[in-house]
Amino acid sequence: MSTIKLGLIREGKVPVDRRVPLTPKKCVEVQQAWPQVRVVAQSSDIRSYSDQEYRDLGLAVQPDVTDCDVLMGVKEVPVAQLVPNKTYLFFSHTVKKQPANRELLRQILQKNITLIDYEMLTNGRGERIVAFGRWAGIVGAYNGLLTYGRKHGLYQLKPAYQCTDLDDMQEEYFKVKALPPIKIAVTGSGRVAQGALEVLEKMGLRRVSVYDYLYLDFAEPVYTQLRSSDYNRRRDERVWDTPDFHQHPGEYESTFGKYLPVTDLLIACAYWHPEAPRLFTEADTRRPDFRITTIADVTCDIDGSIPTTKRSTSIPEPAFDYNPATGELEPAYSRPANITVMAVDNLPCELPRNASRDFGRQLIDNVLPHLFGGDPEGVIERATIVRNGQLTPRYEYLRDYASEAAPVAAAH
Structure with a gap:
């Protein structure tokens, strides 16, 4: 069985967000539950869990995570930090055609990225399964x-x-x-x-x-x-x-x-x-x-x-x-x-360690079994907005939003 490298990315959005999708202990739990997965944390000086807390549990911490297969964050990834041809999980805030994130979706499409949005992860009854x-x-x-x-x-x-x-x-x-x-x-x-x-x-x-x-x-x-x-x-x-x-x-x-x-x-x-x-x-x-x-x-x-x-x-x-x-x-x-x-x-950011522990528990219990187990119930499929640079049928309605010209910045 080939190894899947799961990278925890450094949050880049401003104002800073100190939450993490997986705490150090949760990373160890993931590796124990799915032996084919190796979790790597991108070094960060803003994360509520320090780099050393990850290292102390034997987890790799490195400045660059472009060698990872799946990249997991919390908030929107700045466009300049998107790595082509990767699978991302984060809150993209694009499904309601939010103007501020139009360029983010455009770049995800252009860079051949697969985007799985936490907000759209639901069970068979349509209820959200991860949230803050x-x-x-x-x-x-x-x-x-x-x-x-x-x-x-x-x-x-x-x-x-x-x-x-x-x-x-x-x-x-x-x-x-x-x-x-x-x-x-x-x-x-x-x-x-x-x-x-x-x-x-x-x-x-x-x-x-x-x-x-x-x-x-x-x-x-x-x-x-x-x-x-x-x-x-x-x-x-x-x-x-x-x-x-x-x-x-x-x-x-x-x-x-x-x-x-x-x-x-x-x-x-x-x-x-x-x-x-x-x-x-x-x-x-x-x-x-x-x-x-x-x-x-x-x-x-x-x-x-x-x-x-x-x-x-x-x-x-x-x-x-x-x-x-x-x-x-x-x-x-x-x-x-x-x-x-x-x-x-952004209230959950005020208690980032607690919020992160709770979120990681939800991911391990409700999401990762589908991400690493073939997704027979369609949990991951329903939340996949873009696959390999193409909008999935469920989110085809975003095509006009993504194809509109981005607003031109005013000259200074």
């Missing part, structure tokens, strides 16, 4: 409580990115005991929302039903989980049907208005379709009974479900203020009447 969503929820909820505490001068949590790992971050949880009896709403029911709920539970906050959240007062901080059916309804008032909502989001309208007078902190974790209703409008923020002072927009859809999310934020500067009176953005914590918004768009 849970970690977005964990860090997003933590950042929401951090932002609320700063805004109201209650406590100072250490930023997640300054924590060594999740255990270190959890040492900060006790500080939220300074919270007054506020109400926190978490939207969504997927991986992201589950991560956020995990944090609130471990912080010792009390979970209540949607009914109690709406109609009862409490002497302690509480939170509730709002599913799509809790804040949307069909315009024709037909009975709620979840599959119908996903198939025809434009037929629905928001009922989130009833939560605006009782919610202090909103943690938005629900997937949003552009045809679906927004939770509220900018005009709603000027209502006398609009109570939300802090929003953690974990989904971070610009001008999406949360209309005050007019831009994303960075890990070092995670928040900005929205002035309801003017509709303008201001520096975070500028004035009490503003709504403070946390909108970091």
